[in-house]
Amino acid sequence: MSKSSENELYGTNLSMESMKVIAESIGIGNLPDDAAKELAEDISFKLKHIIQDAAKFVHHSKRTKLMPSDVDAALKVKNLEPQYGFQSSEPLPFRFASGGGRELHFIEEKEVNLNDLLQNLNAKAPLEVSLRSHWLCIDGVQPTIPENPPPVAKNIQKLESVDPINKKPAKETSGKPTTGKQKLRNVETVQIKQLATHELSVEQQLYYKEITEACVGSDEARRAEALQSLASDPGLHEMLPRMCTFIIEGVRVNVVQNNLALLIYLMRMVKALLDNQSLYLEKYLHELIPSVTTCIVSKQLCMRPELDNHWALRDFASRLMSQICKNFNTSTNNIQTRITRMFTNALNQGDKVPLSSLYGALEGLSELGAEVIRIFVLPKLKLIGARIETHLQGSITSNIEKIASEHIKQLLIKVVAPVLKNIKNSPDYVEEYKQEYGYLGPALHAAVLKARTQPTPSTTAACNISTSLTNVSATITRTVGQPSQILQQNTAGPQRTIMMNQTGRVTNQINNQKILFVTQRPPTPGCQPSPQPQQNTVVKFVSNTNTLNQQKMVTAQKLGITHAAQAGQSPISVVSKSSYQQAPTKKPEQMQPPTSIDDLSHLV
Amino acid sequence: MSTDDMDKSQLAAVLQILKKYNLKGTEELLRKEANLSSNLGDGSLQQSSDVSSVLTGYKSDGDPETYEDCYMELKRFVEGSLDIYKHELGMILYPVLVHMYLELVYNGHTEKAINLMRKFGPEQDPYYQDDLRKLALVTKRDHMNGNELTDTFKSNQFIIRMSRDTLSLLKRHLNDKKASVLLNIIQEHLYFDMYEGVARNKNQIDATSGAVGGEAKRQDNKTKVYYGIPKAPDIQSLAAPVEDEDEAADQDNPDKPKKKKAKKDPLFSKKTKNDPNAPPSDRIPVPDLKDNDKLEKIKAYREASKRVTLGPEYLPSVCCYTLLNANYTVTCAEITEDSSMLAVGFSDSIVKVWTLVPQKLKSMKTAEQLQDVNVDAEDVLARMMDERSGETSRSLYGHAGPVYSVSFSPDRTLLLSCSEDTTIRLWSLQIWTCLVVYKGHMFPVWDVKFSPLGYYFASASYDRTARLWATDHYQPLRLFAGHFSDVDCVQFHPNSNYVATGSSDRRVCLWDCTTGNHVRLMTGHKSPIMSLAFSVCGRFLASAGADCKVLIWDLSHGHLVAELTGHEKAIHALAFSRCGNILVSGGLDCMLKVWDFTKLTEEISSEEVNVSHNPDVRIGDDYLLRSFATKSSPLISLHFTRRNLLLAVGMFDGVPT
Structure with missing residues (x-):
């Protein structure tokens, strides 16, 4: 706390205005200034006293946050009637709002659907308190199990990746056992910065082998378990470089081999790693992003482009990419900008780009949000439309290109229509659309019209379901x-x-x-x-x-x-x-x- | 003033009040009854104002304008004095400021008082800021009525330890200045505990200051404390037969079947020597051990022989029990001595007991069924229990407020709990009902602990007292009064002869159970004290609290010997390993810290100490061996099993902070 704010704590009182407002709320119209002042002083004194006492109850309840029950207890100690009806099972969620030079703290109140209560639908029973035991540490070494916090906290991983020089030498008190190694240090006083040898224990090697085999193996149940482990285990930090290498090499080999299934598995591994809350992937993005990009825009990802559904892989990888952008974009690395530029380049190359790559680039861009679509995709619609028109209408083209064109068309209609709906004003004319977007015009027009008639997917409906399903x-x-x-x-x-x-x-x-x-x-x-x-x-x-x-x-x-x-x-x-x-x-x-x-x- | 004079002047004061409110009839009656002449009331007018000034202590005709200058003057003197005396002299600034403020408030100069506090409050030592903020609430004379803090300052002298040189320097200054305001305050409200020797430096002062009433006097810590552990004769006869069995208790059971081979176990051999600091075995009456208790002790010793000796090279294993779905509802937890049961107190008044071993929690058979039990059977205790009633957890209902502490009796048949509803309840863990409700405290009871020998228990309360009880008395045996604020925690010495209390007045106190007097008073904490633990040898006491520090006290002289820092939030759990080598602390910051206590005691024993010479306080985390984080689970209880496995109890807090 700064000195100035501490200073203000001496002899502060509620304002007279507050008193008057409260008086008005109970029907006393014009409270005299003197009375208000007197009241303010008295009430401030009493309030502060009650809060002081309530703090004692917080301490003894072994909490750090004040709850309504503590105030009740403090009132009770002073022989005052507690405030009934203000029970809460958690600290009051104070919200803060400011605007127009005014600041306001208020309690956010939830709306309760009385109908639900009356019908007693999905009544939420409080969960039984249960006891669970785990090893916090074994002979001074903390096992890396989900019950324990990750050995290297995410923010430290982040710090390391952003500022490697700042990396503190691992403190003996928090790391591995010190036996033996400590004595050597007395002899060797010269500090040599060691190369980062991420030594893996036998268990970790075994784990790595099991996980990688399961992830690309044929047993779907095992794969699910392995992915689950990747997405939730807290101790993967040390194995991360190997995992990334595995994925990168896997993508490199399998793109050449056109092995769609394996590419999908590898992308699911990326997804699992992204989902793991204890990992900070930034250090490995320079390796992962190219691999993911490959799976989005590669010319050929499967043996039979006309039959295999490589589109799903492109979609999935695009979503991964957008997740990466969302999680790791900072003003210094500009991931989103760089990725957007990369996809846009593909659009700008005209007819040289194969249709499958074009689809990937479009899908990649569309996952990045409406704004990106508006700026980068809309101006290209006409050109793209012209290109796919030749494939869709013309009879000479191969089946592959026709399918690709069809996919591009579906994709564009799906992602562009909501954007158009928002930027165009209500009367939609087919001609206008045709003028602006060429071949795709009529289809877009139809989609926009349809989107306008349909009610927007209302959030309230989802909310209703979510409240009924919260338990x-x-x-x-x-x-x-x-x-x-x-x-x-x-x-x-x-x-x-x-x-x-x-x-x-x-x-x-x-x-x-x-x-x-x-x-x-x-x-x-x-x-x-x-x-x-x-x-x-x-x-x-x-x-x-x-x-x-x-x-x-x-x-x-x-x-x-x-x-x-x-x-x-x-x-x-x-x-x-x-x-x-x-x-x-x-x-x-x-x-x-x-x-x-x-x-x-x-x-x- | 003689008592007669006192009476008269008090009567005069009453008369004055009656006069003031024009209650003539009553006044006359009183005069008549007290045989007072009418002129006494008038004649002692001057005297009566003196009385009120003595009673209140703050009546002053000093010019309100002079206070600030006076304080400035004093401050300048302190800052201008020699470096070696500066810090000790600086200690008087805080109490002087407080009393000046209170005097101003008492005499109605609220504005001046607030200005004084605004100007000089923030520059006081950071550990006084909390109290200053509380004092700043008091801005009117009637606010002072019944205010805990002002009452404390008013009725107690603020104790300052000072070297002879510093004190003479101060006295000279006061005589020179003749500032009546300052002189009054120092004479009335300050007590200087003078010692011979070099003036202390800032670190030494900071280590022991911070308590509400100032530091502890040396006089407070002069009584001899029997901090040793008496040898347990009856157990030796069972566990390791020794020649010199001469205790009376042994005569009862010389023919115990369990004759253990006398091993060269340090555990037993240590006990054969009489600890010179141990209290006589008959110092406090203790109920005789029952056969069952003896069997239990044998079991405990056998377990103990399998114990791992911990140390820096052999760190403990920790098993963490996490309470799930218990956001903000768990208030306390305790594990039995033999680590078989866990009791948890909840804010919704429930006490819940879990079994931590495969044996279920059984209840006793009904009265009719009990009649069929063969009383002479060897395993009568086991036969009493209903085999089919086993459950893994049981709830005890009865309290009407949050349960702030629970404590198992050593024989695990009884459980104590204390609550915000001001009662202490004794529960049977055989029939699973409440046996006794102890009503004595008038305010919430913060802590309750069974004596390690059973039978006795101690409680600590909001009402600023700690009390000693016996399970078969519904009224307390001893009342330990003297703390200036809530007594937050209480702990029995391992030999049961003493009780330690920690309070919100930031003082740790050791009380003698036989006399009820305090025998040690230790200052140094800067926040309320939440947890206490005695070392296994009985000589040291560890205390910790909201100031995130663990302080280690040497009970032989009441010195602070170490200050262990590292925690970031309040510490609520402390435990010594059974071998006494390791101290562990756990707090709301979800950290468990392991401290090397052997290293600490070795360093202390090499240093020469006596009552007046304070040893250097060891500060920092030099003794920290390891810290372990839990996954957002604040730790509320720590317990070493007989084999030195550490059990930690935490409550999972799913809301990220």
Whole structure:
């Protein structure tokens, strides 16, 4: 506390105005100044006393924050009636607002839907206090388990990566055991800066081997576990360089080999690492970003561009890229600017860019937000439109290019329409659109019109659902949300199922893989929670055709149906905000239901 | 003033008041009853004002304008004096400022008082700022009524330890200046505890100052304290038979079946020698041990023989028990001596007991079923319990306010809890109901502890007292009064003869259970004290609190010997390892810190100390061996098992701060 603010604490009082306002609120119209002054002094004195006493109760409750019950207790000690009806199970969430030279502290009050209370729907029972034991340390060494904090805190990792010189020598008191090593130091007084040898223990090496094998292996259940471990384990810090190298090398090799499945697995590893709260990836971005970019804009990512769904990979990688931008963009590294520039360059190269790369660049840009779309994509619409028109209308072009053009068209309509809707005024004319956007004009016009008629996906609806679902933990809704999408694919909308045989082709690393790859791409924008997706694509890659795969697919669908039935009709997965009441670690089997379906959409 | 005079002048004061309010009838009646002539009331008018000045202590006709100059003058004198005396002289500035402020307020010069505080308050030592802020609340005479802090200053002299040279320097200055305001304050409200020797430096002063009433007098710490641990004769006869069994307690059970081989275990051999500092075994009456207790002791000794000796090379393993879904509701926790049960107190008045071992918590059979139990059976205690009633946790309902402390009896059949509802409750852990409600404190009870021998227990309360109780008396046996503010924590000495208390007046006090007097008074904390722990040898006391420091006191002379810093938030848990080599502390900053206590005691023992010579205080984290962070779980209890495994209890706080 600064001296000046301390100074102000001596002999401060509530203002007379406050007294008058309070007097007015209870119906005393004109409180005389004298009375107000007298009252202000008296009340300030008494309030401060009560707060002083309340602080004692905070101390003894072993907290650091004052709660309403402490004030009640302080009043009780003074033989005063406590303030009934102001119970709260957590410290008061004071909010601060300022504006027009006025400052205001207020308590944010939540709205309670009385109907819900009356019907007693999803009444939230307080959770039972439970006891859990773990090893905080074993013979002076703290094990890196999820129950313990990460050995190197994220902000220290950040500091190291931003300012490596500032790195403090690891203090003996916080690191590994000192036995033995300390004595050497007395002899060797010269400080030599050691090369960063990230020595891995045998356990860590074993872990690395297991994890990498599981991530690219054929067992989907194991992969899910491995990814879960990558996304939540606190002790991965030391292995991070190796993991990154694994991913980078993997992408490099598999792009050349056109091994789509492995690329997807590697991207999911990136996603898991990004999700890990205890890791700070910035040091490795220079390696990761090129790999992710490769998966977005590479000319060819799969064996058969006309049949394989490499679009999903591009979409997923684009989302990763936008997540990277969001997490790590700073004014010094300018990641977002650099990435935007890179994608824009691809757009500017005209016809030299293959259509698949063009799609990737567009998808990459569109994930970066509406503003980016408005500035970089809109001016190019006409040119792109002209280019895909030739492929879509002309009869001479190959099937591959036609599919690519179709995808680009769908993508552009999906992402551009919401932007246009916001920047264009209401009367929309087809001619105008045609004038401005060329070939894509009419389609955009239709999409914008449709977007205008549809109500914006209202947040209130989502809120209602979220409040009714808050007691369902995030993990449960997640498991529920995922299979219900599969269910939709079985029941609603026209479907396209493509099955293909890959026997005979030599895959790079894994020969006997059985992959099911299901994705769902609603083409129209703004209909995310729509119960009736208009087009579903189910693509299956089966390297060894046999009946077993079929069975697997069927059981998976059954699983989905039962899950969806349990969940009622709530296709939206809601992440409970009050998840702090849950255990610090969720059981892994809850997190990732064993499933044989490799569904990218649930990773979104 | 003789008592007769005092009576008369008090009566005169009453008469004056009656006169003032024109209560003639009452006045006359009083005169008649007191046999006072009418002229006495008038004649002693002058005298009566003296009385009120004695009673209040702040009546002063000093010119309000002179106070500020007077303080400035004093400050200039302090700053201008020689460096060696400067810091000791500086100690009088704070009490002088406080009393000047109170005098001004008392005499109605609120503006002047606030100005004085504004001007000089912030430049006082940082550890006084809290109190200054509290004092600054008092701006009117009627605010002073019943105000804890002003009462303390009014009715107690502020104690300052000063070397002879410094004191004579100060006296000379006061005689020269003849500033009546200053002179009055120093005479009335300050007490100088003079010592021979060199004046202390700033660090030495800071180490021991900070308490509300000033430092401790040397007189306070002169009584002999039997801090040693008496040998436990009855256990030796069981665990390691020794020749010199001559204690009366042994006669009862000379034929115990468990004859353990006399090993060369330092644990036992140490006990065979009589500790010269141990109290006589009959100093306080203790109930005789029951057979069951003896069996328990044997078990404890066997466990102890498997104990790991900890040290810098052998750091403890820590098992952390985390309470989940307990945001802001857990207020206290305690683990039994044998580490089999955990009791947790909640802010919603519940006490909950968990078992930490595979054995479930059983309750006793019903009265009818108990009649069938063979009383002479060997395992009658086990037969009493209903096998089917086992549960992993049980709740105890009865309190009507947050439970601030729980304590197990050594034999694990009883549990004490204290609460904001001003009561202490004794619970049976066999029939799982409340047995006794001890009502004695009038205000919230902050802490309660069973004696290590059982039977006795001590409590600490908001009402500024600590009390000693026995489980079979519904009224306290001793009342330890003397703290200026809440007594926040209490702890029994391992030999049960003494009770240590820590208070919000930032003083640690050691009380003798037999006499009820305080035998040690130790100052040095800068914030309320929240946790206390005695070393295994009984000679040292560790205390910690909201000032994020662990202070180690030597009870032989009451000296502060070390100040362990490193925590960032209030410390609520302290524990010594069973071997006495390690001290651990845990706090709200979610950190567990392990301190090397052996190193500390070795360094202390090499230094020569006596009552008047204060040893240098060791400050800093030189003794820190290791610190471990928990995952946003503030630690509220620490406990070493008999084998020296450390158990920590924390509550998970899911809301990131």
